[in-house]
Amino acid sequence: MRLLLFSLLFSSFVHSQKFDGYVVTNANDTIRCKFFVRINSINENSIYPSSVCKKVKILTGKGEEITYKPLEIKSFYFIGPECDFKFVSLKEDKKQFYHEVTLGKINLYKIYFSSTGMEFSNGVILSNGKLHTIAGFGLRKKFGEFIKDYPELYNKWMNTDEYKLNQFTELVFLYNDHFKNKL
Known part of the structure; x- marks a missing residue:
């Protein structure tokens, strides 16, 4: 009610x-x-x-x-x-x-x-x-699969407290910027 x-x-x-x-x-x-x-x-x-x-x-x-x-x-x-x-x-x-x-x-x-x-x-x-x-659950691991070809960023995401779960959008920008001239 x-x-x-x-x-x-x-x-x-x-x-x-x-x-x-x-x-x-x-x-x-x-x-x-x-x-x-x-x-x-x-x-x-x-x-x-x-x-x-x-x-x-x-x-x-x-x-x-x-x-x-x-x-x-x-x-x-x-x-x-x-x-x-x-x-x-x-x-x-x-x-x-x-x-x-x-x-x-x-x-x-x-x-x-x-x-x-x-x-x-x-x-x-x-x-x-x-x-x-x-x-949801497993967000860190699920998103980590998408950035594993950028080992430094992957390690910071998976193994440190540098990035919180709600910062994956920021990581996408960093990831894309890293690969911008390599595609």
Whole structure:
């Protein structure tokens, strides 16, 4: 009962705001538009990226409202209140959009989900045509497998306290930077 009451009260504090951006269609056309993204009414800088993971609703310059699902577009980009977001469709999973974090030898994405009014995210690595969620138990070992060809970084990740579990995104940037000119 308390959870139901909390959910009802919380939902009254969430509404959508329009953010500038663009969509890239499967035909490589770019559509400048505004995106409807859920935000927290109390803190308008607090957006809910999970609200655009399964489908995205836009307002075109002509005043048309269009909803896209991952199969229907390649990517979209919008300017958020504190940072910008680029979401892409991946052929490996056409059920949701993935927030593109960085591309390189390791391609890192984030997926978002909400539970009891809170936003959460998991890292996802695309490697050899497979998506690997980097979260939960065994995260250190699972992520270590992706960076073992960079022994110094691998050793720091696996055998020291230099990097915490929540810093694997930082390690992806270091890893990709290391291999940037070696590909």
